[in-house]
Structure formats: structure tokens, C-alpha cells
Amino acid sequence: MPLGQEQETIDQKPIFNAEPFKGSFCGKDIISVEQFTLRKEIEVLFEVADRMKQSVEEGEIRKDLKGCGVALLFYQPSTRTFSSFSAAVQKLGASCQISIPDMESFSSAAKGESLKDTIEAIEQATAVDVIVLRHPEDSSSQEAAHFAKVPIINAGSGRLAHPTQAILDLYTIREELGRMDGLTVTMIGDLKNGRTIKSLAKLLTLGDGIRFNFISPPILRMPEEVNNYLRQKGAKVIEGNSEELRDVLGETDVLYVTRVQEEWFVHQAMREIKEALGEKAKIIGEDKLLEAAKILGEGYYQQAVEGYVIDLELLERAKEKMIVMHPLPRVGEIAYEVDDNPRAAYFRQMRNGLYTRMALLAAILGKAKIPFCSNNLSVV
Numbered sequence: 001m002p003l004g005q006e007q008e009t010i011d012q013k014p015i016f017n018a019e020p021f022k023g024s025f026c027g028k029d030i031i032s033v034e035q036f037t038l039r040k041e042i043e044v045l046f047e048v049a050d051r052m053k054q055s056v057e058e059g060e061i062r063k064d065l066k067g068c069g070v071a072l073l074f075y076q077p078s079t080r081t082f083s084s085f086s087a088a089v090q091k092l093g094a095s096c097q098i099s100i101p102d103m104e105s106f107s108s109a110a111k112g113e114s115l116k117d118t119i120e121a122i123e124q125a126t127a128v129d130v131i132v133l134r135h136p137e138d139s140s141s142q143e144a145a146h147f148a149k150v151p152i153i154n155a156g157s158g159r160l161a162h163p164t165q166a167i168l169d170l171y172t173i174r175e176e177l178g179r180m181d182g183l184t185v186t187m188i189g190d191l192k193n194g195r196t197i198k199s200l201a202k203l204l205t206l207g208d209g210i211r212f213n214f215i216s217p218p219i220l221r222m223p224e225e226v227n228n229y230l231r232q233k234g235a236k237v238i239e240g241n242s243e244e245l246r247d248v249l250g251e252t253d254v255l256y257v258t259r260v261q262e263e264w265f266v267h268q269a270m271r272e273i274k275e276a277l278g279e280k281a282k283i284i285g286e287d288k289l290l291e292a293a294k295i296l297g298e299g300y301y302q303q304a305v306e307g308y309v310i311d312l313e314l315l316e317r318a319k320e321k322m323i324v325m326h327p328l329p330r331v332g333e334i335a336y337e338v339d340d341n342p343r344a345a346y347f348r349q350m351r352n353g354l355y356t357r358m359a360l361l362a363a364i365l366g367k368a369k370i371p372f373c374s375n376n377l378s379v380v
């Protein structure tokens, strides 16, 4: 929705800068964690999430979203994000939920419809009050927010951002460790393609004295612009290879593990092949290019999976209070034997997604009885 400013236009797609919250969530888009400019805002949201948690645990029937409609439009696979938004909508008593978990094949996107037209169609056809969007393009949520009249919540955009995951992750850290300051956070895995770690790292800089260890194979390093952002915000950033995990484990408060995101390797290979071939790519044709990209992508993937596994033997080196987090799905990087260890926070982390998404939906729709105002943020 046009609450922020249109910044510039690239390839006919407007790039839209969502407004910072400035104390109020009501009517706002959630596009990226950079919108959180005040720590107090996230703390208030967490207090709302605490109240949602209490309601769920006590089986209270809430009616905050009575009369409201929410659309969930997912162009990429999802288990947790989709189902937790869906449950959050139901637990807040919304009157209408439009859930399309397979937009790529079941919506008119399969016929070539643009995101602009699809967003317009959903708004007109369903009269929903908020749209939750997951999409493979980095700029998808910004683009949708530019065209939509109702708020857009980014549920994962390309390789760039996953703000609601970052919110639930930070909520988990606060729950588990009782603080947001002075943390050493070690992130391991696909730091290049993962969107959760980029958003969480940025959000963590709302705390003071944050130190990051970014552990990955060289071809999956955190992009430099993210490192620069973190350093500008006062965080310390150290990068290392997977074998260095053992050295930093003893100082780590949060070990955030991610999977190698195989699905992006073919995209990257295709882009590189097209760039290298220039005009000749058109003569060769998409099918042949895709074949070549699959071979090159597989080569990249083999370089990237160097077999880091978090197991109980490794955890013996960790602080007693260290927590292990993962946005999930996992594909072998945390051994199942870790699941019953008290440090394994990844299942509790998932449940926190429900509470924080309930809080966000209620706050954005202005339906929970939570007064937000810029000078005196409080929850009643």
C-alpha cells in the first residue's frame, strides 16, 4: 500500500521503500526488518506476542480479527510459514481466509499474469484486509506493496528477506536467553542464498554489543552489503570456514544453522551462462541453456555441501546455555540425536512463529486492543 515512498524504477518494476513503523504498526506493510528503527517497537510487539502465547496456552477464543479477511499467496514451497500464518489467522477469529499454497501452478501466474495484476485481482475478488506473500523474486513484496491498497506482509522474498522469520527468531532468543544484548551469534551454512539469516542478523543489531561469526564455505559467504550494514550498526563480523566452527563454539550464545539452498544454484548458473553468452543466448534457446545450467549448478552444489553436521559430540564444546536454532527444513545438518538436547531450540522456535504472527496480524490490522503511539509505546 502506498504508505512508503517510491524510490526508483528498474525494468519497469517500481522499487518501494516501506515506511519505518515509528511506533505504529497499524496499516503498515512488513517488507524488511530495516523498518524497525526503534528497539522499543519490537519490544512492544514481543509483549503482544506474550499475550497471544498466553491465550493459546489457556485455550482462550480470541476474536481480534472478527470481520477481517486475510489472503495467503505462496509462490514457493512452505510448511512452517504457511501453516503458522494460517493458524494465526484462525486463532484470531478472522472471518475469511484465502489460502493459495501453490500460486506458481494454481493461479493465473501459470498463464503469465504479472504480480501487479494478481495482487489487484486478489484485492478486488476477495476484499481481504491484508495479503501475506511468499515469492522467489527479491523485490516481490516491495512491488506488491506498491500496487496493493491493503498491507502486504513479506513471508519470504527471494534470497533477500524474511522479516517475520527474523521476528520469531529474535523472540525465541529473548525467550531462551532472556536478553538481546552482548550476544555472540554464530551462523553456519548457506549465508549467500539464505534469506532468514540476512533478516535476523540485521534485526539483531537492535541489541548492543552483537558479535557475529559467519561460518560457511567460501562460495556461500554472506554478501558484503549485509556485512557492511551490520558493521555500520556497530556489530562485529568475523568470517570463517566450516572447520573453524569448533574454535568459536565455546564463545557462542546462539548457533543458527541453515541448509544449503540447492534450489538457487541452477538460477545462479543460468544467470551466469546468459551473462557470458550475451545475445548468443537467444539463438541457443532456453531448453539447452537450462540443461547446461543444471550441470553447472550441480557442480556448484557439490562444492558447497562440505558436510557440516551438528551432533552431540560437537555440542560438548558449547556453553551450557548455548541454544541451537534452525529456520527449518533441515536436510542433514543437525543430527536427530540433538533433538532431545535442552539446547535444541528449533521446535520451540517454530511455535513462537504462531505467537509472533498473531501479534503482527493483530497490530497491522489495528484490531488488538493495543495502543501504539510514537512517544509512549505501551501494551494494555
Ligand code: NCD
Pocket (backbone or CB within 6 Å): 080, 081, 156, 162, 165, 195, 196, 258, 259, 261, 327, 328, 329
Ligand atoms: C526458510 C525459507 O523459506 O527461507 N524456511 C522458513 O521459512 N522457515 C529456510 C529454508 O528454506 O531453508
